[in-house]
Amino acid sequence: MNTKTMRKYSPFFLAPMLISFTIGFIVPFILGIYLSFCEFTTVVDAKWVGLKNYMKIWGDASFVHSLWYTALFTIVTVLLINVLGFATALLLTKKIRGTNIFRTVFFMPNLIGGIILGYIWNLLLNGILLYVNRTLTYSGTYGFWGLVILMCWQQIGYMMIIYISGINNIPGELVEAAKIDGATSPQILRYVTIPMVMPSITVCTFLTLTNSFKLFDQNLALTAGEPSKMSEMLALNIYNTFYTRNGWEGVGQAKAVIFFILVALIAIVQTRLTRSKEVQQ
Amino acid sequence: MDAKRAKHSGLLSVIFTLVSLLWVFPIVLVVINSFKKKAYITRKPFEIPTDKMFVGLDNYFKGIERTGFFDAFWTSLFITVFSVAAIILFCSMTAWYIMRVKDAVTTAIYYLCLFAMIVPFQMVMYTLSKTANMLHLGNPVGIIVVYVGFGAGLSVFMFTGFVKSIPLEIEEAAMIDGCNPLQTYFQVVFPIMKPTCITVMILQAMWVWNDYLLPSLVLDQKKYKTIPMAVQYLKGGYGSVDMGAMMAVLVLSIIPIIIFYLACQKYIIEGVVAGAVKG
Numbered sequence: 001m002n003t004k005t006m007r008k009y010s011p012f013f014l015a016p017m018l019i020s021f022t023i024g025f026i027v028p029f030i031l032g033i034y035l036s037f038c039e040f041t042t043v044v045d046a047k048w049v050g051l052k053n054y055m056k057i058w059g060d061a062s063f064v065h066s067l068w069y070t071a072l073f074t075i076v077t078v079l080l081i082n083v084l085g086f087a088t089a090l091l092l093t094k095k096i097r098g099t100n101i102f103r104t105v106f107f108m109p110n111l112i113g114g115i116i117l118g119y120i121w122n123l124l125l126n127g128i129l130l131y132v133n134r135t136l137t138y139s140g141t142y143g144f145w146g147l148v149i150l151m152c153w154q155q156i157g158y159m160m161i162i163y164i165s166g167i168n169n170i171p172g173e174l175v176e177a178a179k180i181d182g183a184t185s186p187q188i189l190r191y192v193t194i195p196m197v198m199p200s201i202t203v204c205t206f207l208t209l210t211n212s213f214k215l216f217d218q219n220l221a222l223t224a225g226e227p228s229k230m231s232e233m234l235a236l237n238i239y240n241t242f243y244t245r246n247g248w249e250g251v252g253q254a255k256a257v258i259f260f261i262l263v264a265l266i267a268i269v270q271t272r273l274t275r276s277k278e279v280q281q
Numbered sequence: 282m283d284a285k286r287a288k289h290s291g292l293l294s295v296i297f298t299l300v301s302l303l304w305v306f307p308i309v310l311v312v313i314n315s316f317k318k319k320a321y322i323t324r325k326p327f328e329i330p331t332d333k334m335f336v337g338l339d340n341y342f343k344g345i346e347r348t349g350f351f352d353a354f355w356t357s358l359f360i361t362v363f364s365v366a367a368i369i370l371f372c373s374m375t376a377w378y379i380m381r382v383k384d385a386v387t388t389a390i391y392y393l394c395l396f397a398m399i400v401p402f403q404m405v406m407y408t409l410s411k412t413a414n415m416l417h418l419g420n421p422v423g424i425i426v427v428y429v430g431f432g433a434g435l436s437v438f439m440f441t442g443f444v445k446s447i448p449l450e451i452e453e454a455a456m457i458d459g460c461n462p463l464q465t466y467f468q469v470v471f472p473i474m475k476p477t478c479i480t481v482m483i484l485q486a487m488w489v490w491n492d493y494l495l496p497s498l499v500l501d502q503k504k505y506k507t508i509p510m511a512v513q514y515l516k517g518g519y520g521s522v523d524m525g526a527m528m529a530v531l532v533l534s535i536i537p538i539i540i541f542y543l544a545c546q547k548y549i550i551e552g553v554v555a556g557a558v559k560g
Contacts, residue, residue: 003381003382003462005456005462006378006381006382006462008462009383009462009463010378010382011305012374012376012462012463012468013374013377013462014374014375014378014390015376016367016370016371016374016429017371017372017374017375017433017437018375018390019426020367020371020426020427020429020430020433021394021397021429021430021433022430023395023412023413023416023418023426023427023430024409024426024427024428024429024430024431024432024433025397025400025405025430025431025433025434026393027404027408027412028408028409028412029400029404029405029408031403031408031412032404032407032408032412033405040316042411043408043411045338062557067322075474081409091293091297092297093484094290094293094295096290096293096297097290097291097294098294098297098298101301102297102300102301104543104552105301105304105305106299106301106304107549107553108304108305108542109304109492110487110553111487111489111541111542111549112491112535112538113490113492113493113508113534114491114493114507115491115493115509115512115513116343116491116509116512116531116534116535119512119516119527120307120308120310120311120531121307123307123311123314123326123524123528124306124307124310124326125309126323127310127326127327128327130324130326141422146524152364153304153307157543161550161553162553162554162557178331178437188370200557203557204557207557211519213401214401214403216402216403216493216494217326217491217493217494217509220513221512221513221516224317233401235401235403238406239403239406239494242333242406242407248409252407253407253408256403256404256407257404259401259403259404260400260401260403261406262401263401264399264400267399268399
């Protein structure tokens with residue numbers, strides 16, 4: 001390919017994407033880093049205050065609470081969703097009548113937006129809790145398990161689809177050979193199926209990890225952090241710091257930077273793990 | 282052995298049928314309650330609306346009127362269709378260019394896109410909404426620029442993965458036949474990219490259509506609402522939520538998604554799988 005002719009056309013190929021990318025990502029990102037060291041109420045009146053915002057974060061009990069709440073939520077949902085998604089995928093690849101219908105049904109909640117999902121489950125869970133005279137906003141624990149149930153309902157189908165394609169890609173000879181060698185079903189699962197779907201497992205773990213850690217819409221619609229911020233996750237905590245507390249914009253931005261660093265760390269560690277597993281195979 | 286297996290699979294079918302019914306139950310419950318008088322929704326959510334509770338389509342009329350649901354629907358549709366189209370066109374062009382012309386600038390663009398993929402929205406939430414306001418992008422056309430910008434990372438990354446697998450000979454043949462890069466791109470490269478286009482389209486459409494936070498911060502809320510914003514507005518706009526109107530609006534929001542899903546199910550599931558493998 002003639003690079004010189006290509007270069008002449010670079011404005012056509014790059015300009016639309018680069019202009020939007022600058023407006024939608026690069027400028028807000030750099031400005032965001034800068035403002036996390038400033039005190040401001042609008043972007044124009046920013047005053048440099050150094051690390052003051054970052055110091056203030058740790059005195060904010062609601063942030064520390066939401067950090068642990070989110071971490072615990074992430075661990076619980078990642079485990080539940082992946083175990084249940086994988087188990088469903090295993091069963092649905094066993095030539096059961098109606099597999100396609102089940103797959104269609106389980107996947108469906110993924111297409112519905114988080115806000116709508118939140119209100120759907122608000123109705124159902126509050127309806128059930130009516131029998132014990134409680135509501136979802138009775139305590140942080142009720143909201144926690146409500147969110148866990150909602151996330152499982154939404155995400156199991158998605159992960160199941162990925163696991164099904166991983167299981168279907170296992171060469172049939174491999175399973176046959178194991179059977180001829182006298183392997184039992186649990187042995188086949190342990191020594192053939194699981195190692196062979198390892199790439200799917202890492203992808204699904206990554207997706208569930210980031211989805212749970214960054215959860216916002218469902219949290220806002222299901223409990224909105226009630227009662228008194230006890231069911232508030234990180235993303236919602238940052239949002240509330242920006243938009244409901246006057247004079248805390250800088251702190252909100254500093255929280256956002258911490259949030260970004262945590263998400264980036266999770267992503268990097270996870271990709272490392274993926275790579276090390278790929279080498280072994 | 283075979284008889285035992287058949288019995289086994291029959292039992293599993295029954296169990297899965299029950300679980301499937303349980304899976305759709307939350308949505309069915311919302312549909313049932315959308316025909317109920319609002320006072321009964323919170324008190325008796327599990328009862329079928331009988332004479333006293335039944336209100337016909339009243340909740341729907343109220344919900345549509347209060348949220349301006351049809352306007353919200355068209356706003357959502359407009360933003361989704363044009364944002365996704367712009368993302369596919371511009372990101373695939375960028376991806377092809379940066380894979381074919383290797384220099385410091387294109388390498389930098391590639392790594393910036395990788396980087397953008399891991400940045401959560403909260404990080405740029407505030408500054409992005411201020412930037413968009415300053416540039417007067419708070420309308421359904423302007424927000425497309427924001428979506429292309431924030432969605433570019435993942436899309437460029439996925440397209441570059443595909444461009445690597447396109448044999449150079451095809452493009453060279455087109456160039457020798459006298460095509461300039463733009464003609465080569467649109468007549469030769471873009472058609473080959475169709476499978477990746479579908480994957481990106483599915484993933485980004487699911488994101489843009491359901492997105493709540495970005496449009497609620499960027500759009501001028503008094504003039505424009507997307508569907509998720511309309512739903513949330515029912516709660517935020519009035520002290521206590523009118524559960525009747527809420528149920529009706531939820532049903533109306535779910536119907537287009539279900540129709541779309543049943544029509545394009547094959548592509549959606551394939552797109553999700555392909556997207557997961559590459560992402």
